[in-house]
Amino acid sequence: MASQESTHIRVPTPKFRVAICGGGPGGLALAVTLLRAADRAAPVAIDIYEAAPELATVGAGISVWPRTRALLEELGVMEGLRGEIGAGHEGDGRERRSLGFTFRKSDQPQASKNFFELQVPTDPLLLHRSALLEALKRGLNVPSASTCTVHTSSRLVSYTSAESGGVTLHFTGGATAHADVLVGADGVRSAVRQTMFSSHSPPVQPRWTGVVAYRSLVRKEDLERLAKGHQAGKRAMVVNNNHNAQHLVTYPISRGEDINFVGFYTVPGAYESKASYPGKWVRDVPVEDVKACYEGWEDEVQAVTKCVKKATAWGIHVMDDVPRCVDGPVAILGDAMHAMETHFGAGGGQAMEDAYILGRILAHPRTALYSQSGKVDVGTALKVYERVRFRFASSLVEKTRVVGKLYEFANGWEPEPDLAWAKRWGEEVTNLWKWQWDIALGKDWLAAEKMLLDEAGRTLEARL
Numbered sequence: 314m315a316s317q318e319s320t321h322i323r324v325p326t327p328k329f330r331v332a333i334c335g336g337g338p339g340g341l342a343l344a345v346t347l348l349r350a351a352d353r354a355a356p357v358a359i360d361i362y363e364a365a366p367e368l369a370t371v372g373a374g375i376s377v378w379p380r381t382r383a384l385l386e387e388l389g390v391m392e393g394l395r396g397e398i399g400a401g402h403e404g405d406g407r408e409r410r411s412l413g414f415t416f417r418k419s420d421q422p423q424a425s426k427n428f429f430e431l432q433v434p435t436d437p438l439l440l441h442r443s444a445l446l447e448a449l450k451r452g453l454n455v456p457s458a459s460t461c462t463v464h465t466s467s468r469l470v471s472y473t474s475a476e477s478g479g480v481t482l483h484f485t486g487g488a489t490a491h492a493d494v495l496v497g498a499d500g501v502r503s504a505v506r507q508t509m510f511s512s513h514s515p516p517v518q519p520r521w522t523g524v525v526a527y528r529s530l531v532r533k534e535d536l537e538r539l540a541k542g543h544q545a546g547k548r549a550m551v552v553n554n555n556h557n558a559q560h561l562v563t564y565p566i567s568r569g570e571d572i573n574f575v576g577f578y579t580v581p582g583a584y585e586s587k588a589s590y591p592g593k594w595v596r597d598v599p600v601e602d603v604k605a606c607y608e609g610w611e612d613e614v615q616a617v618t619k620c621v622k623k624a625t626a627w628g629i630h631v632m633d634d635v636p637r638c639v640d641g642p643v644a645i646l647g648d649a650m651h652a653m654e655t656h657f658g659a660g661g662g663q664a665m666e667d668a669y670i671l672g673r674i675l676a677h678p679r680t681a682l683y684s685q686s687g688k689v690d691v692g693t694a695l696k697v698y699e700r701v702r703f704r705f706a707s708s709l710v711e712k713t714r715v716v717g718k719l720y721e722f723a724n725g726w727e728p729e730p731d732l733a734w735a736k737r738w739g740e741e742v743t744n745l746w747k748w749q750w751d752i753a754l755g756k757d758w759l760a761a762e763k764m765l766l767d768e769a770g771r772t773l774e775a776r777l
């Protein structure tokens with residue numbers, strides 16, 4: 314491996330070795346959970362294999378909503394996020410007193426008004442991605458009975474079953490490594506998933522949604538100079554249009570210094586015809602392309618696009634056909650399993666939720682390498698993870714698409730000038746968003762633990 318950073322303390326022999334492929338939000342959250350939840354008597358050895366030369370991320374924003382925020386609290390990650398936007402307000406988890414997104418129709422030259430505010434029980438965390446990644450990385454250094462080694466510049470190509478049990482990991486350049494459990498947290502183009510379904514027909518692969526997202530960071534001071542007090546610097550906004558399937562999302566990040574800019578347009582018919590995305594999935598684009606996309610929109614939008622200094626275009630792909638997320642001692646999580654469109658701001662959150670449930674299951678005292686009296690083997694433990702997470706997280710892929718269409722007034726939601734229409738539209742959006750706070754992640758963990766204990770109980774019955 315090209316580089317290794319490690320955290321070692323004297324510990325009992327690990328019960329098994331977990332290889333995590335990918336050091337994004339999902340992979341790091343899994344390592345942090347395994348370290349935090351470690352069983353002193355039977356810790357685990359963790360290896361993170363990351364393709365990039367360091368654990369880093371793209372320069373863009375990320376929003377985190379109540380369900381996921383709860384796990385960041387529990388893992389101690391929130392400590393590293395103090396001072397970030399939204400970090401100061403926890404709410405009581407029920408009363409919806411915080412402002413989520415504000416919606417406004419903007420595809421006309423005349424100034425319009427905000428027409429709906431999405432209320433949520435806890436302020437969303439509005440962050441630069443590097444802030445989240447740094448906070449997760451800090452979580453790798455907590456004192457723990459388990460150990461974690463990070464291997465950067467280690468791109469997994471495939472894996473094979475090892476004769477001695479577990480899996481052999483194969484990396485570019487020919488290096489190999491062994492693990493008892495392999496978790497693919499390697500994103501939408503996952504090599505772990507590709508190996509898992511290499512002989513599956515039809516092929517399991519990312520599908521282009523027809524959506525392209527322009528991403529940029531706007532300096533708040535630039536916007537203030539142009540339009541003092543502009544609301545994009547203060548609140549999360551979705552500005553919609555009634556034609557051409559476009560919308561624009563902005564929210565302040567980096568403690569208020571930058572504004573995260575994501576502008577969407579859709580290529581008609583591309584999703585339905587299962588077209589391949591032309592060219593590189595992420596590429597630099599001239600700022601003129603971004604400005605042209607919003608030509609003729611109200612001044613409020615023009616002010617923001619004028620401040621875009623550089624931009625990238627992302628072909629948005631989803632994973633909507635993954636048949637399962639576990640195969641023997643191998644599991645996938647996050648975008649590898651359920652890459653979704655971005656309209657709930659939840660893909661990263663769901664990756665971390667997968668990681669949290671999976672990490673707690675693997676670290677649990679009732680999980681062992683092999684089945685024993687009162688303990689389940691890792692294969693059974695991974696199946697519990699699949700039962701709790703697979704259907705729930707995968708269902709969000711379609712739900713996200715539906716809410717995105719609503720933002721663009723599709724499917725019969727033609728805007729009407731009366732308040733009653735805005736109320737109905739807002740209720741529809743709120744109903745679609747509700748899962749972000751209605752169903753607590755803690756309940757999912759309790760369900761997972763019960764399944765695990767039931768399985769462990771069966772090992773006792775089998776021995777009677």
Ligand SMILES: Cc1cc2nc3c(=O)[nH]c(=O)nc-3n(C[C@H](O)[C@H](O)[C@H](O)COP(=O)(O)OP(=O)(O)OC[C@H]3O[C@@H](n4cnc5c(N)ncnc54)[C@H](O)[C@@H]3O)c2cc1C
Pocket residue numbers: 334335336337338339340362363364365374375376377467468469470498499500501502503504526528575627629646647648649652653655657658659660661662663664
């Ligand atoms: C425009 C846009 C806006 C978004 N906004 C939000 C938001 O507000 N909130 C939110 O929660 N989500 C958001 N998302 C989604 C979010 O970015 C992803 O869902 C999230 O990054 C997935 O995390 P992950 O850990 O599964 O994968 P990734 O973040 O893709 O991380 C995968 C890691 O694996 C590494 N890797 C890849 N292949 C290999 C290999 N073969 N071997 C070793 N390492 C490998 C990569 O280098 C990377 O570090 C947005 C996405 C987009 C495109």
